[in-house]
Amino acid sequence: MRVMVIGCGGVGTVAIHKIAQNPLFTEILLTSRTVSKCEKLAEKLRSKTKATITCKPVDADSVGSLVAVMKEFKPHTVLNVALPYQDLTIMDACLEAGANYVDTANYECEDTDNPEWRKIYEKRCKEKGFTAYFDYSWQWAYDEKSKKAGLTALLGTGFDPGVTQVFSAYALKHYFDEINYIDILDCNGGDHGYPFATNFNPEINLREVSANGSYWEDGHWVETKPMEIKRVYDFDQVGQKDMYLLHHEEIESLAKNIPGIKRIRFFMTFGQSYLTHMKCLENVGMLGTVPVDFEGQQIVPIKFLKALLPDPASLGPRTVGKTNIGCIFTGIKDGKEKTIYIYNVCDHQESYKETGLQAISYTTGVPAMIGTALVAEGIWKGPGVFNCEEFDPDPYMEALNKYGLPWQVNENPVRVD
C-alpha cells in the first residue's frame, strides 16, 4: 500500500516511525518543505523496515506542487502532518489526484486579516457563538465533492482531536445507552527544564491557548474569557494539576455526532509559570499574527517568537514525566446514571527512546498512523468527509494497545464539577 506523508516535524516524525513499523505500508513517500529532514529520517528508518522509503520536497501551500508529486507517486492515502494552514490545499490536491486524505487538526487560516476569510469568520462567530479561528465548516464543505470522487477524508486523527472521539464512540458502543456529559482532560505532567517552551508548533499552540475558551451546553456554545474556568484534578500517575477550560475542535463534531449530549467541555493543564510567560508575551504583542515593520523588514511577531523558542522536536531528550489524556463520560445505561473515565498514560522518556520525540508528539503521531492505516485498509471507509467518532471504534482501540498507547477504563472516577 502506497502512503504519502506531508510534514516531517514533531508529529510527522513519530507518525513516520509508526508507518514504517506497520507492514501494511509497503511504499512510503516522505514529503515536506525542508526535504533534508525527510531524508535524515528515511536514512534512520530504512534498516528497520521492509517498506521502500523515498523523499521529495513539496510546497503544501500550492495545489499544483502537491498534485504533481501525487500524480507521480499515486498514493492510496495521504497523511497531512504539516500545519492546519495547509489542510484545504492538500484536500484539493487529493481530490484532483484521486487519493484519500487524513489529518490531525482542522483548517485554520494563516492570515486572519484576510478580508475574504474574515467576512466568513465573522458571520460564523455570530451564527455559531464561538470565536476560535478554526472550525470544521471549511473541511466539512468537502463532503459532497469527496462522495462524488468516491474518496474518504478522515479529519483529526491525533489524540485530541482524534482518540478522544474514538473513546467517545467506544463508550457509547460498550458502556452507555446515551451519553449526556463529556469532559475531555488533557494533562501534561512533563518537565523539559526550560523556563518557557511549547510542546508542539509554538504558533499553533499559542494561538489556541491565548484564545477565548468555550464549551457546548444544551444545544449552544457558551464562550468564556481565556483561562476563566479553572479546576484542579488528581491525574493517575501524574498527580494533582491545575487545568483550564479551552475551546477545542472535537467539541464541535462530538456535539453533532453524539445523540443526547447535554454538555461537552475540554480542559488542559498549565503550570503558573507557563501562563505568566504567555500573558507577558501577549501583553507586549509577541503573539501578534499581523506583520509589523521592523527596520524596513516586515516581521510577524509570533513567527519571530517561534524562531526564538526551543524547537518542540528538540525537547525529547530533556522531557521527563508523563501525559494523561482521556475523557470522563456520564450518561445512562439500563435506566441508571453512570460515569466512566477512559484514558491513556504516556511516558515522555519511553516515547523519546523509541522515536526521539517526547510524548506530545508521540500521542499525536501514533493515532495519525492508526487513522491512516484504517483508511488505507478500507476498514474505515467512506466515501465522504468523516470525524473519528463516526466509525467503528473497536479496531482503532485495538491498534492503540498494539502501537504504544494502551488505554484503561476507570468505572468509578472522580467527576469534574
Ligand SMILES: NC(=O)c1ccc[n+]([C@@H]2O[C@H](COP(=O)([O-])OP(=O)(O)OC[C@H]3O[C@@H](n4cnc5c(N)ncnc54)[C@H](OP(=O)(O)O)[C@@H]3O)[C@@H](O)[C@H]2O)c1
Ligand atoms: N490532534 C492532536 O492531538 C494534535 C496535537 C499536536 C499537534 N497536532 C497537529 O499536528 C500537525 C503537526 O504539528 P507539529 O508539532 O509536528 O508541527 P511542526 O513540528 O511545526 O511540523 C510541521 C511540518 O510541516 C512542514 N510544513 C510546514 N509548512 C509547509 C508547507 N507549506 N509545505 C510543506 N511542508 C510544510 C514543516 O516543514 P519545515 O521543517 O520546513 O518547517 C514541518 O516539517 C499540526 O497540524 C498540529 O496542529 C495535532
